[in-house]
Amino acid sequence: MGAVSPQAARPSRSIELPYAAQFAAAREELPGHDLSWVTSERDAAIARFSELGLPSQRVEDWKYSNLTPLAKTDFTAPDRKAAEAARAEVAERFPKESAAGRLVFINGMLDGPLSALEELPAGVRVLGLADAMADEGDLLKSQLEAVPALNGHALAALNAAFMADGCLIILEPDTELALELLFVAAPDVGAVAYHPRISIAAGAGSTLALGEQHTALGELEYWSNPVTAISLGETAQMRHYKLQEESRRAWQTALTKTRIAAGAAYENFVVATGGRYARNEIKVVLEGAGASCELGGGFLLAGEQHVDNRLRVDHAAPDGTSRQTYKGVLDERAHGVFQGKTVVHRGAQKSDGNQLSRALLLSPNAIMDAKPELEIYADDVKCSHGATVGELDGEQMFYLRARGIDEASARSLLIAAFMDEHLQSVADQAAREWLQGAVSRWLAQHLSVGEA
Amino acid sequence: MLEIKGLSVSVAGKEILKDFSLSVAAGEVHAIMGPNGSGKSTLSYVLAGREGYDITAGSVLYRGQDLFALEPEMRAREGLFLAFQYPVEIPGVGSATFLKTAVNAIRKHRGEKEYDAMEFLKVMREKRDALGISEEMMRRTLNVGFSGGEKKRNEILQMALLEPYLAVLDETDSGLDIDALKVAADGINALRSPERAMIVITHYQRLLEYVVPDYVHVLADGRVVRSGGKELALELEEKGYSGFTGNAEAAA
Ligand SMILES: Nc1ncnc2c1ncn2[C@@H]1O[C@H](COP(=O)(O)OP(=O)(O)OP(=O)(O)O)[C@@H](O)[C@H]1O
Ligand SMILES: [Mg+2]
Numbered sequence: 014m015g016a017v018s019p020q021a022a023r024p025s026r027s028i029e030l031p032y033a034a035q036f037a038a039a040r041e042e043l044p045g046h047d048l049s050w051v052t053s054e055r056d057a058a059i060a061r062f063s064e065l066g067l068p069s070q071r072v073e074d075w076k077y078s079n080l081t082p083l084a085k086t087d088f089t090a091p092d093r094k095a096a097e098a099a100r101a102e103v104a105e106r107f108p109k110e111s112a113a114g115r116l117v118f119i120n121g122m123l124d125g126p127l128s129a130l131e132e133l134p135a136g137v138r139v140l141g142l143a144d145a146m147a148d149e150g151d152l153l154k155s156q157l158e159a160v161p162a163l164n165g166h167a168l169a170a171l172n173a174a175f176m177a178d179g180c181l182i183i184l185e186p187d188t189e190l191a192l193e194l195l196f197v198a199a200p201d202v203g204a205v206a207y208h209p210r211i212s213i214a215a216g217a218g219s220t221l222a223l224g225e226q227h228t229a230l231g232e233l234e235y236w237s238n239p240v241t242a243i244s245l246g247e248t249a250q251m252r253h254y255k256l257q258e259e260s261r262r263a264w265q266t267a268l269t270k271t272r273i274a275a276g277a278a279y280e281n282f283v284v285a286t287g288g289r290y291a292r293n294e295i296k297v298v299l300e301g302a303g304a305s306c307e308l309g310g311g312f313l314l315a316g317e318q319h320v321d322n323r324l325r326v327d328h329a330a331p332d333g334t335s336r337q338t339y340k341g342v343l344d345e346r347a348h349g350v351f352q353g354k355t356v357v358h359r360g361a362q363k364s365d366g367n368q369l370s371r372a373l374l375l376s377p378n379a380i381m382d383a384k385p386e387l388e389i390y391a392d393d394v395k396c397s398h399g400a401t402v403g404e405l406d407g408e409q410m411f412y413l414r415a416r417g418i419d420e421a422s423a424r425s426l427l428i429a430a431f432m433d434e435h436l437q438s439v440a441d442q443a444a445r446e447w448l449q450g451a452v453s454r455w456l457a458q459h460l461s462v463g464e465a
Numbered sequence: 466m467l468e469i470k471g472l473s474v475s476v477a478g479k480e481i482l483k484d485f486s487l488s489v490a491a492g493e494v495h496a497i498m499g500p501n502g503s504g505k506s507t508l509s510y511v512l513a514g515r516e517g518y519d520i521t522a523g524s525v526l527y528r529g530q531d532l533f534a535l536e537p538e539m540r541a542r543e544g545l546f547l548a549f550q551y552p553v554e555i556p557g558v559g560s561a562t563f564l565k566t567a568v569n570a571i572r573k574h575r576g577e578k579e580y581d582a583m584e585f586l587k588v589m590r591e592k593r594d595a596l597g598i599s600e601e602m603m604r605r606t607l608n609v610g611f612s613g614g615e616k617k618r619n620e621i622l623q624m625a626l627l628e629p630y631l632a633v634l635d636e637t638d639s640g641l642d643i644d645a646l647k648v649a650a651d652g653i654n655a656l657r658s659p660e661r662a663m664i665v666i667t668h669y670q671r672l673l674e675y676v677v678p679d680y681v682h683v684l685a686d687g688r689v690v691r692s693g694g695k696e697l698a699l700e701l702e703e704k705g706y707s708g709f710t711g712n713a714e715a716a717a
Contacts, residue, residue: 407516412553415513416567416623417541417574426566430557430606 030084033063036174039090044177045146050154058173065167077350077382078292078321083264088206088236090177091120099199100124102230111443113191113224114139119199121207121237122178136185139192142210143178156181160212160242161270161298168266172208172240179210179239182223186216186246191223196237198229198260206236217246217274223253224447227287229260236264243271245279247301252280254444256451259287261316266292275301275330282439284448285312285320286455294323299333299361309439310339311432311448313455314347314379321350324368328361328391337368340435342428343379344459351381355396356388364391368398373405373431375424421460429456466491466631466662467512472523474504474511481507483687484522489631492659496673496698497666499684500706505666506550508684509635513547514540528630541567542574544630548620548637550666555607560619563607564589568626592625596652597645613640621652632656633664638672650675670702 036059045051067084068075096119104127109115116139117127123141130139145153163169184190196209215221227237237259245251259265265288273279283293297306312320326335341349351370372381383400405427413423432452439445467489474482481504489495499505511518512525514537525532527545535543555563568588569579580588593603596618608616617637624632634653638646653663653676665676673681673695681697682689685706691697 408553409555411513411515411537412549412555413558413563413567414537415515415541415547415549416563416627417538417570418566419538419570420536422566422570423538426558426563427555430555434557 030067031087032171032174033059035090039175043175044143045150048146048150051146051150055174058170061164062167062170062174065165065170068167074323074352077348077352078290078319080290083236083290086204086234086236088204089202090175091122091201091205091207093122095201096120096122096124096199099197099230100127103127103197103199106230107195107197107226107228109193111191111193113193113222115193115195116141116180117195117197118178118209119197120201120205120235121196121209123180134188134190136188137190138181138183139190140181141178142176142180142212145181153181156183156212156214159214160244161272161296163240163242163268163270166268168238169240169268172210172238172268175206175208176210176240177208179212182211182213182215182221184215184219184221184249187218188216189220192221194223194225196225196227196239198233198235198237198263200230200233201235204234204236206238209237209239211239211241213241213243213251215243215245215249215251217248219246219249221249221251222441222444223251224444225253225255226258227256227265228258229263229287231260232262233260234262235260236266238266239268241267241269243269243279245271245273245277247274248276249274250278252441252444253282254439254448255281255283256448257283257285257287257291257293258451258454259291261287261289261318263288264290267294269295271295271297271306273297273299273301273304273306276303277301278304279306280309280440281307282309282436282444282448283311284451285310286314286451288318288320290319290321292321292323294321296325296327297335298327298329299335300329302330303332304330305334306336307438308335308337309435311435311452312339312341312349313428313432313452313459314341314349315344315459317346317348319348319350322352323350324353326355326366328355328357328364328366328394331360331362331364333361334365335367337385338435338438339369340371340373340431341381342373342375342431343381344375346376346378348380349382351383351385351400353384353398354386354388355398357391357394357396359390361391362393364394364396366394366396370400372402373428374402375405375428425456425460429453466493466528467664468526470524472511472525473521474507475519475521476507476517480521481687482511485684485688486523487682487689489662489664491630491662493680494657494663494665494676494678496678496681496695497664497684498668498681498698498701503684504687505684506635509547509550509633509664509666512540512545512633513537538570541627542571546624546627546629546632548617548624548632548634550635550639552608552611552616552620554609554611556609558607560603560605560607561589564603564623564626567623571627589626592622595655596622596625597648598622614642614645617641618645618649621649624656625652628656630660631662631664633666635666636668637665638667638669646672647675670698673698
């Protein structure tokens, strides 16, 4: 049942796109166009993208992702007026609930009035990318240079060419910050594309909790192509949680690149229920001894949804620990992908790497592709991987139904149990409940079960 | 209450129940005894609506309705309860959540007000105390890590909360120690009433000393080979099944 690649017969490894022309038209209007280094970076990026093109399935990294339909839609740049017109609805639908600071982006553009950054702790800076381009050119430049480079990645290049907004988060050593980012897609004239850039530098010994929510006002068609670049200093700690609840007609191609210094720890957990197509690509390099990363994801999909988890962890120093644990629930014709790679480089002795993919198929037409890979160039390591695909247990279903619980509720209980067990790995309780919320919303909507 | 007529059931092409008939009136307790593999659990599963059985002949009327026309959850809501011989473990589903969901599904069906969390806890605590089930057990996930006896007691607790019209107890006594057996029997007897009926499947006379049946049926090779009063259970205990089955099959 693997997706058939329409490109398979073509010699080209990429798909033709109109973005170079679009870029030429927008070049002089993008934020920061008056900074010469920004413009020359953008020029270089669009040249790189034109060379690379949109990846086809013949590129190993994109093997399970058919981006052809993405090329068929004429995405345009979002209009600020349309975003502002949606402000009241965004405020009403997504009220600020926690004490943490929050940045709100509508169609990728920072919305000042909805964002709240009361009293950041000393030594912490949070600023919008467009604002930084206007007032803090030097800071932006040094910041972009400090975080990992994104060469060679076509969609990251497109992001670099078109990036108009996003944010910079800078933590001086030993500081602490909790922050939320809300990305909302709002109606515009047509289908819009936006390319947020989030750049994070957490100094030695600092602690950052970042919660991201990606959602939409209705079943809109759009393309969100966020790039997040993270640099964690020695013994820094970052908890990075994300709800991907994009519209069922949306495309999301998210790339996160994280470098981790000695003794630092990065935890990432994504719950994904949205998107027609959503890619969650995370690249982590454990650069210092004893660095660790814990990557987790839970996805619940139906219809023709496709979620592609592409993980890569490089153990470049000894005593590193990495976990990749992704669990999915797939109904109807949904397609889930786990493509995880752990590379242990020469000298990265005593590395401990683990990969696990588990899927629950609710329909015979749902597909899960799991491809865990280990590449090991050191001799004293502990690495393991596994992948399982199963169905709901018939005995358990019958037991529940024999107690008067209808089929949909019984399924819901078992699916919630499957995801709950996974979410227990999220240490922070408030974050765990926040992530569980997305699971409950999906169950309520998809299985149309009322409150039990 | 229940009218089973000429029921024949096959599993994987093998006939397990053969022209089985049984009539249970409200207020009655029927015991079914029989050797291993004679089809007792098959009967209980077919009544509860488990998949995988071919009903090749016969009919079952339950409180005036064609039982086979009802989905398993509808049978339960209409007051049919099966205490499983092997209760199923469901990791990740909390025992209390499960019980509350089940009780409210049934209350809703009966047109009764659903319990809120507080009301439910109160009702559950009463029934739980009566059966000697700890609060800690209810905080665990369903049947996971329960001992054999704890699982059986949990079945009785469910029955007590769901207040069925017809309870089918499939070897609820096996795995219970002597004290637990008395507690379970008290739980079962508490539900006996002129509006309710029970089918008690057991291998042992002992349970029937506490839950005294009106009728005892011997099932062998998918058929009722003999029916009688409670003294039949004693006779079985003495002689074993060989005298009834006509071959060398012995009681467990
Ligand atoms: N799914 C199945 N596939 C094949 N055979 C089955 C299946 N289920 C039951 N059987 C067979 O049907 C027969 C009756 O089984 P059943 O469980 O009803 O017996 P029982 O009377 O409850 O036995 P026990 O006293 O051991 O509980 C057995 O021979 C059993 O092996
Ligand atoms: Mg049995």
